Amino acid sequence: MTKYFILTPIKIWKFKSNCITLNHKVLFMSEKEKYLQDLKEIKDMMSRSSKFISLSGLSGISAGVIALIGAFLAYRFVYTDQLFLGYRSITLTQDKALILIGLALAVVTLALAFGVYFTGKAAKQKQQSLWNEQSKRLLINLFIPLITGGLLCLILLSKGFIGMVAPLTLIFYGLALVNASKYTLTDIRSLGLIEIALGLVSIYFIGYGLLFWAIGFGVLHIIYGIVMKIKYGA
Amino acid sequence: MKELLKQLDKAFENKVRLGVMSALMVNDHLDFNALKELLGVTDGNLASHLKSLEKSEYITVEKDFIDRKPNTKYSASEQGKEAFKAHIKAIEKLLE
Numbered sequence: 397m398t399k400y401f402i403l404t405p406i407k408i409w410k411f412k413s414n415c416i417t418l419n420h421k422v423l424f425m426s427e428k429e430k431y432l433q434d435l436k437e438i439k440d441m442m443s444r445s446s447k448f449i450s451l452s453g454l455s456g457i458s459a460g461v462i463a464l465i466g467a468f469l470a471y472r473f474v475y476t477d478q479l480f481l482g483y484r485s486i487t488l489t490q491d492k493a494l495i496l497i498g499l500a501l502a503v504v505t506l507a508l509a510f511g512v513y514f515t516g517k518a519a520k521q522k523q524q525s526l527w528n529e530q531s532k533r534l535l536i537n538l539f540i541p542l543i544t545g546g547l548l549c550l551i552l553l554s555k556g557f558i559g560m561v562a563p564l565t566l567i568f569y570g571l572a573l574v575n576a577s578k579y580t581l582t583d584i585r586s587l588g589l590i591e592i593a594l595g596l597v598s599i600y601f602i603g604y605g606l607l608f609w610a611i612g613f614g615v616l617h618i619i620y621g622i623v624m625k626i627k628y629g630a
Numbered sequence: 631m632k633e634l635l636k637q638l639d640k641a642f643e644n645k646v647r648l649g650v651m652s653a654l655m656v657n658d659h660l661d662f663n664a665l666k667e668l669l670g671v672t673d674g675n676l677a678s679h680l681k682s683l684e685k686s687e688y689i690t691v692e693k694d695f696i697d698r699k700p701n702t703k704y705s706a707s708e709q710g711k712e713a714f715k716a717h718i719k720a721i722e723k724l725l726e
């Protein structure tokens with residue numbers, strides 16, 4: 397008799413408890429999906445509101461191609477006497493230096509124009525505008541090291557330190573990318589680090605400046621452009 | 631289970647309010663138009679949700695003028711940041 401009485405309540409309790417767990421599990425499944433979706437949206441909003449994510453691989457590729465053409469023209473122009481790539485020491489006349497600066501400016505302007513065009517297209521695709529809080533932040537942080545480096549190079553050029561210019565543009569461009577990478581896709585950071593390393597190597601092998609410059613601004617941009625195009629499809 | 635659900639913040643049940651808070655967590659401040667662009671909602675809709683977040687003291691509002699045009703800056707308050715973190719923690723517990 398006593399045994400029976402003790403057992404029954406336990407059985408009932410067990411049964412009830414199972415029931416409750418089951419109910420909650422059913423409730424849990426749909427809730428779970430809802431909150432997973434919420435987490436995804438939070439993450440997406442955090443990245444979209446703080447970073448400019450509409451970088452375009454095509455703008456990297458076009459910048460690389462333009463840089464290679466520019467480097468080739470500069471090479472033909474500076475080394476008119478010899479036609480192989482190697483260590484050179486050069487002396488520039490003022491006219492030649494001015495033409496080189498003009499060529500560099502043309503390369504930068506063309507690369508920027510193509511960059512803006514392709515980035516605008518990518519932004520449209522991602523429904524982010526080209527000129528917003530995020531892109532402003534990106535550009536400001538990109539241009540602080542970049543303009544510093546540009547001015548430094550102009551000063552060095554005016555003092556006749558021609559060999560330093562190509563390596564320093566690489567180093568400062570790399571620093572600018574690392575600095576700006578906090579406000580855009582993280583891939584930019586590694587590109588910046590490679591540019592810095594390349595710049596340092598190039599300052600050691602100082603006579604090969606143009607070659608390193610062509611690798612850093614030409615080849616690397618094309619490689620990164622292709623990688624980004626595959627990875628993000630823009 | 632029920633305890634866990636209770637830990638979720640009612641203020642963040644709505645997608646717009648959740649979005650506003652997420653954006654303000656990673657930005658010092660954003661203005662009305664930036665929020666509107668990010669969320670893709672109408673002026674009225676956004677304004678009403680911002681009001682409600684302001685009422686629960688999760689965001690602070692700062693009004694000033696740029697070129698004589700009114701510009702309202704929104705930022706997350708300490709209280710709002712804590713509440714948001716607690717909300718995320720509760721979601722994470724739910725999903726365990």
